Amino acid sequence: MPNPSDLLMLRDKLRAFAEARDWDQFHSPKNLSMALMVEVAELMEHFQWLSEAQSANIGGKVKPAVAEELADILLYLVRLADKLDVDLLEAALHKLEKNAAKYPAEQVRGSAKKYSDY
Amino acid sequence: MPNPSDLLMLRDKLRAFAEARDWDQFHSPKNLSMALMVEVAELMEHFQWLSEAQSANIGGKVKPAVAEELADILLYLVRLADKLDVDLLEAALHKLEKNAAKYPAEQVRGSAKKYSDY
């Protein structure tokens, strides 16, 4: 029977990966947050000199490179959440509800106030 | 029937959320990568002056604050992958296989060469 949760499946695979290599010792939340940041920067580097429109139309060799950076980010994020004993899915669903209450669609639609404070 | 995939469920919720608020116009990959970075920095800020050991033992008010940052990161990551038309789970599983081949357990175990190049 397949694992019903993507995120828990990845968590378990990453646990096994680190254990097999005795890498748990390096995986403090402090270090993992730095590694996560470095991966996000490697992703952002692809977009830094592109226009917004260009960033929405990458292709060629950039597309798979970007996909790999997204994967690295997810893997470190799942690992970090695991070391902090945080249920990522539960936290994300909770935050979505909070955001829905904070930005009621009927009020922010069109005005997009969140994005136009400047 | 519930969506069998956490990540696809979050993707669909985020799509509906942005559509209901007409926020899609702000969600270029370039902008989303910046927003993702800002969230990771807000997470890292909790750890910057802590020792590695302290970072593994947060509690009190810090724990829920950190969980919320992890949620923000996952939400922006899922949204960004969607806008780039990347299947996050597939990309992550592919990267895990690549890492397994790059760091064979029997060779790196103990030496942890990846972490001791300096």
Add this chain to the structure above:
Amino acid sequence: MPNPSDLLMLRDKLRAFAEARDWDQFHSPKNLSMALMVEVAELMEHFQWLSEAQSANIGGKVKPAVAEELADILLYLVRLADKLDVDLLEAALHKLEKNAAKYPAEQVRGSAKKYSDY
């Protein structure tokens, strides 16, 4: 006689500041690099939803807030360089020469190849 170098003057002020507060113990290069990163993210946050053109025309309350973030970045950068015993000005001048050799004006002008690899 005033110190002839901005960067050395700032370095000396920061040394005295940390010493008077006994904060040197927190200022490992690892920690300072995280603090530097957090400040850059706080700067970037001002620009994340702006168009490029908007980012070049900030004003009102945003301008002094951005100036303060730039100051924070410079202060942590100077402090970090000091802890690593790196002469910032010398390193910057050296890098400028390296860049001039790497991107000869007559070759890259117009084509701006560095920015159009994608």
Add this chain to the structure above:
Amino acid sequence: MPNPSDLLMLRDKLRAFAEARDWDQFHSPKNLSMALMVEVAELMEHFQWLSEAQSANIGGKVKPAVAEELADILLYLVRLADKLDVDLLEAALHKLEKNAAKYPAEQVRGSAKKYSDY
């Protein structure tokens, strides 16, 4: 007569550099803030798996690589401040005074409250 200010000298050199290559068009504050971030991440990458003590004792090939990242950060910072018409030195001195008022030495010394809120 040499320019009495390191930062203004670097600013002028960077202006000439960009002009000679027609790169001004790419240097929106939004883009430059991303480039700055990417350089800070490249610096942080050197420290991510090191202990704090190790980060204070880098040597060999790492030292010049770290010096070059610090240079890149300073160069992008100076360029960004110029495009935003911010006087970096003035902003830094102003922030130092603000910090001195916020953290009186006699009160924070020893307790280092700023660093022990968690």
